[in-house]
Amino acid sequence: MLDRTGRYLGRYAPWATGSHMIRAQHLIGASKWQEALAELRQSVANAPIDSKPLGKLGFTAAQTGNEALAEQVFTLTGQLGWRDTLTQLYYVKLGLNAGAWEVVGTRLDALLRVSPDLPLIAPLLQETLSTEEGIQALADKAKGNPPWIKSFATGISDLPVDVLNNRFEVIKRSGGVGLTCRDVTFFTNQLLAGGLVDQASSLWSIVCPPRTSLIYDGQLKRVMEPERQAEISRYQGFDWTVALRGDVEVAAVPDPDGPGALSLHNAASMRQAVLRQRIALPPGNYDLSWAMPGTPARSIKSVSITAGCQMDQSGAVPPKPIDGSNRLGVTFSVDPGCRLIMLTFWLAPQSEVTVADVKLTKN
Numbered sequence: 001m002l003d004r005t006g007r008y009l010g011r012y013a014p015w016a017t018g019s020h021m022i023r024a025q026h027l028i029g030a031s032k033w034q035e036a037l038a039e040l041r042q043s044v045a046n047a048p049i050d051s052k053p054l055g056k057l058g059f060t061a062a063q064t065g066n067e068a069l070a071e072q073v074f075t076l077t078g079q080l081g082w083r084d085t086l087t088q089l090y091y092v093k094l095g096l097n098a099g100a101w102e103v104v105g106t107r108l109d110a111l112l113r114v115s116p117d118l119p120l121i122a123p124l125l126q127e128t129l130s131t132e133e134g135i136q137a138l139a140d141k142a143k144g145n146p147p148w149i150k151s152f153a154t155g156i157s158d159l160p161v162d163v164l165n166n167r168f169e170v171i172k173r174s175g176g177v178g179l180t181c182r183d184v185t186f187f188t189n190q191l192l193a194g195g196l197v198d199q200a201s202s203l204w205s206i207v208c209p210p211r212t213s214l215i216y217d218g219q220l221k222r223v224m225e226p227e228r229q230a231e232i233s234r235y236q237g238f239d240w241t242v243a244l245r246g247d248v249e250v251a252a253v254p255d256p257d258g259p260g261a262l263s264l265h266n267a268a269s270m271r272q273a274v275l276r277q278r279i280a281l282p283p284g285n286y287d288l289s290w291a292m293p294g295t296p297a298r299s300i301k302s303v304s305i306t307a308g309c310q311m312d313q314s315g316a317v318p319p320k321p322i323d324g325s326n327r328l329g330v331t332f333s334v335d336p337g338c339r340l341i342m343l344t345f346w347l348a349p350q351s352e353v354t355v356a357d358v359k360l361t362k363n
Contacts, residue, residue, distance in 0.1 A: 059086045085115055092124050096134075104128055105137030112148035117155070129166035135173065142174035149178040153187050161194035168199045172206060181208035181237070182227065188237035192278070197339045201280040204238045214286070214360040215343075216240075216277065220260035224252040243274045248347075250274060253354060261293060261356035266347040271304075271313060275345040275355070281362075283336045288343070289322055289329035290358040302351035305330045309338040316346050331363070 058077065061069040070090070077087040088111045095103035108128060111121050128134035142149055153171060156164060168191065171179065184207045191200035204216070212218050216238045222228070223240045242250045247268035253261035266272045288307070292300060304316035307330075319328035334341060345355065 058090060062090065085111065085118065085120075089120055089124065092128070096124070096127055099133070101133045101137040104134060105141050108138060109141040109146060109148075112152070113146060116148045116151045126163055126166075129163070129170065135166060135169045139170045139173035142170055143177055145178035149174075150183055153179055153183050156187055156190055159190075161196065164190055164194055165196060165199060168196070168203055172202060176203075176207040179207045181222075181239075183207070185237045185239070192340065197280045201238070208238075212359070214279065214281065214362065215288075215358050216279075218358040218360070220252075220262050220356060220358065223260070223262060224250075238278055238280070241276045243272060245272070248272050248274055253356075259357050261354050263352070263354050264345070264347055265352040266349060269349050271316070271346050271348050273311060273313070273344050274347045276311070277343050279341050279343055279360070280339060281334045281341060282339075283334050285331060285333050285363050286360060287329055287331055287363050288358070288360050289327045290319075291327050291356045293326075293354055293356055295353045299351060299353050300328060302348035303328075303353055303355070304346045304348075305332070306344045306346065307332040307334075307341050309341060311342045311344050313344075313346055327357075 058070045058074045061067075074087050074090045077084050088107045092104055092107045092111070095101070095107065108121075108125065111118070112125075115121065128138060142152075152167065156167065159167070164187075168187070171184070171187075176184075181204075184203055188200045188204050191197075191203065205211070208216065209222070217223060217240060220240070223242060228236075228239070244250075245268075247266065249263075249265040249267070251263045253263050262275065264274045266274060286307075288305060292303075301318045304313075304318045306313060306316050308315065317330045317332070319330050321327075322329050343360075347353065
């Protein structure tokens with residue numbers, strides 16, 4: 001009896017299963033699929049209802065071209081509860097081959113919830129998003145604000161432009177649910193770098209707080225928020241960026257009940273760019289206006305504006321008073337060859353002003 005028990009334990013003990021699994025993993029890493037298949041058969045024999053060795057067996061069977069065994073194994077692991085990652089991957093691929101988009105969306109959603117960074121997911125995700133139906137299937141899942149949506153929007157380094165565009169479509173169709181302006185800042189920058197200006201502008205508009213005019217955050221409420229302090233001097237999507245130098249000071253003017261305002265001070269001996277924003281605009285003529293509460297009349301013309309593809313102060317234009325208001329403004333044109341302009345507020349040396357309520361309209 002002891003001998004029989006010993007043989008039984010030797011066959012079904014979990015450590016035997018684990019040793020076969022370890023050897024199989026090394027063989028898979030060396031692309032020795034047939035040898036790995038033999039080890040996995042032994043592993044499954046020791047643990048016939050454990051989904052992990054079964055999933056590995058099915059995966060390896062598929063790699064060796066044994067589709068009948070792969071189907072048999074994954075049908076069983078599927079019946080065990082869909083928890084095995086390799087089972088999920090198999091059914092995503094099966095759904096892609098059959099055009100079963102509900103299956104693809106459901107299985108990808110499950111995979112991304114558990115292992116969003118798993119390398120095996122990436123090619124299936126790209127294949128899914130290369131089709132209109134696949135984009136829609138994943139967008140339908142994204143509408144439920146799944147836990148993977150932030151990594152989906154931020155984990156985009158080194159992706160080709162077409163893949164970026166496909167991910168943008170998912171976010172667009174899901175309405176940007178679960179995302180903040182901060183979450184899509186890097187995405188927006190990458191779209192702009194890839195020349196996808198319309199997509200970048202659309203993404204920003206979907207996720208970020210609404211504009212009151214063509215300018216973003218014209219009320220200057222978001223500029224000096226604590227979460228932006230570490231990045232406020234870098235180009236960030238379509239947000240304002242602020243000069244951070246020893247001779248330039250920018251501070252929010254306290255007024256919690258009114259529109260936001262910024263105090264701008266240039267202590268340098270030359271004109272400085274103190275406030276900037278990238279804007280995607282179609283060709284045409286535009287009116288930019290703003291208020292300067294509490295600024296002495298003699299200081300008003302210390303501010304000048306440039307708006308073009310390059311941030312070149314040689315073309316800076318001083319503002320003119322707008323009749324019937326306490327506002328100042330400039331008019332500028334956007335050429336057909338310049339879709340993305342840099343709007344810049346310049347400040348003369350040894351000057352201090354307050355800027356508030358910035359508006360941009362097409363005339």
